[in-house]
Amino acid sequence: MDHKFTNQLGCALINISNRLAYMGRQEEALSANQEAVKLYRQLVLDCPAEYNPNLAISLSNLSVQLLDLGQREEALIAIQESVALCRPLAENRSATGRPNLALFLSNLSSRLSAVGRQDDALAAIQESLALYREHAEDSPATVNPNLARCLSTLSIQLSSLGQLEPALAATQECLTLYRQLTMGSPDVFNRELALALGNYSAQLSALGQREDALVAIHESVSLYRQLAEDFPAAINPHLARSLDNLSIRLSAVGKYEDALIAIQECVVLRRQLAEDYPAAFNPDFAHSLGTLSNRLSNLGQHESALGAIRESVALYRLLAEGRPAAFNSDLARCLYNLSSCLSNLGQQVEALAAAHESVTLCRRLAESHPAAFNPGLALSLYGLSSRLSKQGQKADALVAIREAVTLYQQLAEDYPVAFNPHLAPTLNNLSSLLSSLDFREEALAAAKEAVELFRPLASDIPAVFKSQLAGSLRTFSISLRNLDQKEAAAAAEQEADRLDLFEAPSA
Numbered sequence: 001m002d003h004k005f006t007n008q009l010g011c012a013l014i015n016i017s018n019r020l021a022y023m024g025r026q027e028e029a030l031s032a033n034q035e036a037v038k039l040y041r042q043l044v045l046d047c048p049a050e051y052n053p054n055l056a057i058s059l060s061n062l063s064v065q066l067l068d069l070g071q072r073e074e075a076l077i078a079i080q081e082s083v084a085l086c087r088p089l090a091e092n093r094s095a096t097g098r099p100n101l102a103l104f105l106s107n108l109s110s111r112l113s114a115v116g117r118q119d120d121a122l123a124a125i126q127e128s129l130a131l132y133r134e135h136a137e138d139s140p141a142t143v144n145p146n147l148a149r150c151l152s153t154l155s156i157q158l159s160s161l162g163q164l165e166p167a168l169a170a171t172q173e174c175l176t177l178y179r180q181l182t183m184g185s186p187d188v189f190n191r192e193l194a195l196a197l198g199n200y201s202a203q204l205s206a207l208g209q210r211e212d213a214l215v216a217i218h219e220s221v222s223l224y225r226q227l228a229e230d231f232p233a234a235i236n237p238h239l240a241r242s243l244d245n246l247s248i249r250l251s252a253v254g255k256y257e258d259a260l261i262a263i264q265e266c267v268v269l270r271r272q273l274a275e276d277y278p279a280a281f282n283p284d285f286a287h288s289l290g291t292l293s294n295r296l297s298n299l300g301q302h303e304s305a306l307g308a309i310r311e312s313v314a315l316y317r318l319l320a321e322g323r324p325a326a327f328n329s330d331l332a333r334c335l336y337n338l339s340s341c342l343s344n345l346g347q348q349v350e351a352l353a354a355a356h357e358s359v360t361l362c363r364r365l366a367e368s369h370p371a372a373f374n375p376g377l378a379l380s381l382y383g384l385s386s387r388l389s390k391q392g393q394k395a396d397a398l399v400a401i402r403e404a405v406t407l408y409q410q411l412a413e414d415y416p417v418a419f420n421p422h423l424a425p426t427l428n429n430l431s432s433l434l435s436s437l438d439f440r441e442e443a444l445a446a447a448k449e450a451v452e453l454f455r456p457l458a459s460d461i462p463a464v465f466k467s468q469l470a471g472s473l474r475t476f477s478i479s480l481r482n483l484d485q486k487e488a489a490a491a492a493e494q495e496a497d498r499l500d501l502f503e504a505p506s507a
Contacts, residue, residue: 003043007054010039014058021065024233026277030065037062049207049497053100056085060104061146063111070279072323083108090131099146102131106150115502116325118369122157129154145189148177152196162371164415168203175200191238194223198242201249210461214249221246241267244288248296254463260295265502267292283327286315290334299343306341313338332361332376336383348390355384359400375419382426385433394437395455401430407444421465424453427433428472435479451476451492458499470499 005155013036020029040055054368059071059082066075083104089097105128112121129150151174158167201216214435221242228235243266250259267288274285289312296305313334320327335358365373381404388397408423427450434443454469473496480489 003047006039006043007051007156010036010043010054010058013039014061017061017065018093021068022234023231024236025226026065026068033058033062033065052085053089053097056082056089056100056104060107063107067111067114068280069229069277069283072111072114076115079104079108079111098131099135099143102128102150103146108147108152109153109157113160114326116327117325118157118160118372122154122161125150125154125157144177145181148181148196149192151177152192152199155199155203159199159206160368160372162373162375163346164203164206164418168200168207171203173292190223190476191227191235194227194242195238196218197223198245201245205249205252206416206418208419210249210252214246214253217242217246217249235282236269237273240266240273240288240407241284243269244284244291247291247479251295251298252464253461256295257300260292263292263295273302282315283319283330286312286319286334286368287330289315290337293337293341297344302341306338306345307337309334309341326333328361329365329373329376332358332365332380335361336380337382339383339387341408343387343390348387352384352387352391355380355387359384374407375411375422378404378411378422378426382406382422382429385429389429389433389436394433398430398433398437401426401433405430407499420453421457424450424457424472425468426489427453428475430477431475435475435482440479440482442475444483446473447476447479466499470496473499 002174013032015038017032019024020032036058037055040051040058043051044055059078063075063079063082066072066078082100086097086101086104090101091097105124109121109125109192112118112124129147132143132150133504136147151170153172153350155167155174158164158170174196175193178189178196181189182193197216197220201213201220204213204216218257221239224235224242225241228239243262247259247266250256250262267285270281270288273281289308293305293309293312296302296308307452313331316327316331316334317447320331335354339354339358342348342354359377362373362377362380364378366377381400385401385404386399388394404426405423408426409417412419412423427446431443431447431450434440434446451469451470454465454472457465458469473492477489477492477496480486480492
């Protein structure tokens with residue numbers, strides 16, 4: 001075997017593979033990289049010390065391409081081998097060993113996250129970050145691009161474990177680096193800046209900073225649109241993800257029609273992607289169908305909303321059968337939405353079954369990672385309580401809503417901006433249930449707290465919360481009347497009427 005020629009051919013195949021991947025030709029890219037891996041395996045048999053670094057690089061690239069095609073387990077195996085090959089080189093402090101190990105650990109973190117191993121993913125990215133920081137001071141021009149990517153991955157892993165503020169800090173540092181990098185090389189780094197802005201938007205939203213989150217996702221979408229003009233096959237998956245997030249952010253500030261337009265564009269893109277590459281894009285397509293269902297529900301299109309969420313749940317069931325650790329949380333969220341859609345159409349028995357299943361899944365998840373999954377459990381309990389109440393099971397509904405209130409109160413202590421919007425309606429429902437069961441004093445206290453929480457929310461985002469404030473005032477009025485506080489009850493009712501009059505469209 002001509003080692004020099006074989007090595008050059010392997011390098012050429014990796015370069016071709018990278019170019020094909022950038023152009024969105026994923027299957028051809030995978031084929032070229034698989035051929036490179038085979039060549040390097042042959043070289044390693046004769047000269048392991050010389051060619052193990054090249055084999056490690058080709059395996060890392062192979063892992064990325066396998067993930068792009070939805071082959072998550074195979075992608076994880078490839079990057080694990082890459083890391084194992086690189087560790088001895090890093091320990092010997094070779095010129096490329098430690099930088100390559102940092103890169104491969106970052107890729108390993110993403111692969112572990114893709115199969116639901118969040119704790120291992122966080123450990124891998126933290127090790128990667130330590131290596132990058134070690135070298136960034138000496139070679140910032142070389143290291144900063146990878147340091148920015150590492151920080152982006154770190155923020156994603158921290159977010160997935162419910163560590164919201166550390167995640168936001170990592171993304172802010174990442175964005176600072178990317179903005180510096182794009183000033184010198186926009187064609188190289190605008191794609192990565194757009195991705196980081198999407199993560200930033202999600203984290204701001206999770207912390208209740210809705211307007212700032214919307215600004216960030218608008219910038220992300222704008223960058224992706226520019227990039228998609230030249231490379232639609234490569235960029236459309238990223239543009240679709242940004243449009244999904246844009247829809248969610250627009251809805252959060254009450255712009256429901258604009259939110260529907262954004263998610264409809266996203267679903268068109270992702271449906272085509274899922275038809276072409278189902279293993280890679282069915283998870284994203286399922287998510288977008290869930291978002292579409294929510295937007296249709298916001299606008300009262302309940303039949304269409306039910307059709308979309310049924311399709312989403314069906315996809316997530318298939319995904320969760322194969323990888324429950326990765327997809328059970330998505331399935332639980334979609335079951336909550338399915339329950340709401342069914343209830344809106346009067347299908348209460350099936351709605352209750354979906355709510356029970358959602359709570360069961362959320363409990364299992366929250367047992368292992370409470371910081372990450374307690375918000376989902378609280379929401380699913382809120383939904384279950386509503387379904388039980390509509391079935392006349394008031395006592396069981398009260399148990400569920402009490403647990404939801406307790407969880408939201410704990411969450412709101414640490415993140416009031418993020419969780420007061422959830423705590424307020426949960427307290428309102430608690431008050432209604434307590435009144436129906438003749439717990440009058442406790443009902444009044446819950447209703448009063450709900451009104452107090454809704455007031456600043458309605459002032460900040462009236463399009464979303466003014467009608468909810470009016471509803472909570474009516475609940476408060478009922479509680480006051482039940483305790484024979486007629487004047488205060490009338491005042492609350494009159495304030496609710498004024499708010500409703502303000503909301504009503506002019507003739």
